Amino acid sequence: MTNSIDEIRDTEMMFVIGSNTSEAHPIIAMEMKKAVGRGSRLIVADPRAIWMAGIAEKHMQLHPGTDVWLLNAMAHVIVTEDLVDHDFIAAHTERFEEYRESVLSYTPEEAEKITGVPAQDIRDVARLYATTEKAGIYYTLGITEHTHGTDNVYALANLVLMTGHLGKPSAGMNPLRGQNNVQGANDAGATPVFYPGYQNVTDPAVRKKFEQAWGVELDPNDGLNLNVMMKELAKGKIKGMYVMGEDIVISEPNVSQIEKGLNQIEFLVCQEIFHNLTTQYADVVFPSSCFAEKDGVFTNSDRRVQRVRKAVDPPGNAREDWRILADMARACGYPMPHYENPGEIYDEMAALTPKVAGISHERLDERPRGLQWPCTDSDHEGTPTLHQDGPIVGKAGFQPVAYRPSDEMPDDEYPLVLSTGRTLYHYNAATQTRRSAGPVAKQARNFIEIHRKDAGKLGISDGETVRVSSRRGSVEAMAMVSPRPRRGCVWMPMHFAESRANELTNDAGDPITQTAEYKVCAVRVEALTPEPVG
Amino acid sequence: MSEARQLPEDELFEVEINGRTCEAREGETVFEVAARQGVEIPVLCHDTRLEPAGACRVCLVEVEGQRRLQPGCAWKVSAGMKITTESDRIEKHRRVLYGLYLADHKLDDAGLPVETANANQLRMLAEKTPPLQLEAVEAPRRGRPEDENPYIKFDPELCILCARCTRYCDEIEAVNAITLAWRGSETTISTAGERGLLDTSCELCGGCIDTCPTGALIEKKAPQILPAHAEKVRSTCNFCGVGCQLDLHVVDGKVAKVTSPPVGETVNDGNLCVKGRFAYDFVHHEDRLTEPLIRREDGELHPASWEEAIEVAAKGLLGVKERHGSDAMGFVSSSRCTVEENYLMQKLSRTAFRTNNIHQCAAT
């Protein structure tokens, strides 16, 4: 996030797109509710009539996968009505003219035909966004989990830049991270293209720094990201894996391919707190620790580094992950230092990572609100709002984007569009939440949300078990007939191991990030029992 | 939180609290200005996240020029206002008021409100200012039938009808699952049609428990854990990306309860969602993996020592690297693990296996 969570309550307008905030980020939703109570204007763009849409001034119920059209049409209104921030554009951006040209053909009237959102609404929201000073954009996986996820993000960034909604409190561009420490894992270099702190692995000077610090020669080429890694696994090209804290079988798209790959892998090590679908294939399983059993830090959506503290011991002979990793590295021939505690590991990383150079466990222990990076030295108090002095380096370039349809569109055989996501009560593979009474009482089994008219046409009633099939697989789920989805669209959570939404999803990836298209695939829904004749 | 933002000069004015001059601004309450000065005014029905209700009268103060005592939690300051927060008159008022509350509350052998898992604030007030002894009121309170929800329990005998819970549910969680019901001495906290919480819009956030000042609303799972009996460990929630701070209550080496840190102290401002507050059963679940496992000749996983497991795992992975090269290796790390652990995983793959094929499980 370019802003802090506490800035939300002071925003004057919120544009929430592709984020079911009240379920996926309940506490951020609370801040948004508070802002609405104080008169902030809330616009929600989502194919489903999610809870937040209920308290919004306007709900733009777009067809799944048509975000670029919607956003470019908003941009069209802003440039044609000259609502842009000329000073900001001149001072901090480049390539505006090229971008301006690129959105001219995206008229709100055409957009209405493709997105299903009335042209007038597009105009109203575009004007409101452009003319409100403290206007913030909030988005999450509904934007990124598409084959055009990167385009969606660019389209949003263009809106932010052309209206100068950056570097100010309560206005900005705010991706809400899906998991507790996604930000922190990225920051720490758990990515195939960056060392810690977003330092490129292909940059010779950077590589030299890390080679000196770590005392070995390093791989000069970008690695494979997860989506590609999974495809290579399916093809039998990845032959050895070490998987920590992740159920790749339930969480990745196109499960059956991954299972095929795991069946033929030569060696698999899993490090886990529970058995899951992936450990079934493991050659060695290390029992590890949950957050309550170890020290360290998590970094949340607003770049806030906060302490995790050991409260209890791991069960039985389970150990803390950092200890296991250090032992493994040494057993594999790399002289990993004998760290006394995770504070020392953090210090090692901070010394190599300018963005967090000023952060240490000691400093965090004194601050109940943590520290937000960039935090460059031990006198720095962190950065609540990014880009206060303009884009961090040089000028930000506009990125013209053209609409591309989703990879798989509905047809006669698979006539419905399926999106997948999270619910309030469960969390990812649900190995944790399904062991708690409340989430189970609220949602015990997998369901598929379907519009009542579609359900009527298919002869499906609420609560009935149905079969959902795509080109890749098929699962059973309970039909939840509701007015919330668009007609022609269905929605399924991704939490249930015995009925895996990812049997259905398409692993086609975004060309840049390779993030898979969890939000759009074509499916067919059928009643299980044939309709009685007569 | 106390450093107020820089205000335009003309919005600031002076008021006097207990003879001390201090700055205040339009719209602030006596309670807020006093708190900033370190002057504590007792409150019961007030929660700074909520609109003041002025319901319990515990916070009454003297305001010069006003004949009657006024509620500090709701009374707005104005330029030149002179406020007194401690006096014989206020003391007398408090003793009578506490006496009235106690006459209709569960008391322990010492005649004080019983201690509860929420740290009964009425008890703390009564300890500070001895209440007037009044005849106990024998009007049984109306409750709501016990329901199936696994987390939230209501004891009408401890309820003081401050409505913090219902206001929280309405103003903060914004789902209106619970409400004040019935009238007169029967007034109680209930749901529409006395339905079980699971059949309402309740999202099981537990915020009503957190704000309840007496412990009338309490956690079903941990009703007996008094604040004094648990060690509290501050940590960060392991579910979504908000990064709520939590206090883990540890009893006998187990996480027995989770609460949110005080309002205003951390990023979540005293709030939590159902996962953060209640979904910790997994920590001590019997399905946890407790032994290293190695797949033996019979094709099954068997318990092994750490030494052996590490050795076998290292050999296995190094073997693949020797046979097929670094490009055949893949490392998957986790956003569920700490920053330090992710750092070590990428360092391991890059140093020991010389590959950048390392990614965390969630790309966003």
Ligand code: SF4
């Ligand atoms: S748990 Fe939350 S949603 Fe349920 S009644 Fe209490 S405050 Fe309302």
Ligand code: SF4
């Ligand atoms: S249950 Fe607690 S919070 Fe609710 S009215 Fe009663 S005393 Fe107040």
Ligand code: FES
């Ligand atoms: S705290 Fe002020 S009236 Fe209750």
